[in-house]
Amino acid sequence: MKKQELFDVIKGNVIVSCQALPDEPLYVEEKSIMYLMARAAKQAGTPAIRTNSVRDVVAIKEETGLPIIGLIKANYDNSDVYITPTMKEVDQLVEVNTDIIALDCTFSKRLNDTSINTFIREIKEKYPDIVLMADISTYEEGVNAYKCGVDLVGTTMNGYTEQSIDANITNLELVSKLSKEISIPVIAEGRIHYPNQVREMLDAGAFAVVVGGAITRPLEIAKRFIDAAKGELK
Known part of the structure; x- marks a missing residue:
């Protein structure tokens, strides 16, 4: 599927993130069961999966x-x-025909102190037709990734890096600000727990919304309910 076709498919929709790490209940070392989560997401109507x-x-x-x-x-x-920190991981994802490759495009410290600008340039030189999604945490990182030639910018890392904590900007504010500044799709992602938040993100200018933990991480979901019973829900 070509880039514009991908964009047409995901525009205005919810992309479901189906992931399980080795320390999580749904991680099975012998064989992944995430395809079952993806099956359910497809039946619910998602047009794409992040994994x-x-x-x-x-x-x-x-x-x-x-x-x-x-x-x-x-x-x-x-x-x-x-998140996809070196060319080794990019190569592996290209090898299995990944449609969009997501990578950390924050200003956080990288291996060998390589700048994100250099890394993006090297990827695009090696794979000219690649579709890249920049996972960023701040407005400045989003604009920088856009100027480096990525195809989509996602707010995935907002609140998870020192610089974004210092910036003290919510995902909703970040989505709104970036969507007014850059001319490529802005994908809202991170701490979206309720359906009304999806609508808020789209109304704020998000091209599409990625939802993961609220759908595909039963430990997190169960804990929210249990914490609410204890009066601990924030």
């Missing part, structure tokens, strides 16, 4: 036939970024 790891990209594409926003979470010493 982590080569095995889940492959399994979910096979199960659903939907376009995939793929990433690989990898930790490296002396690096604060972990």
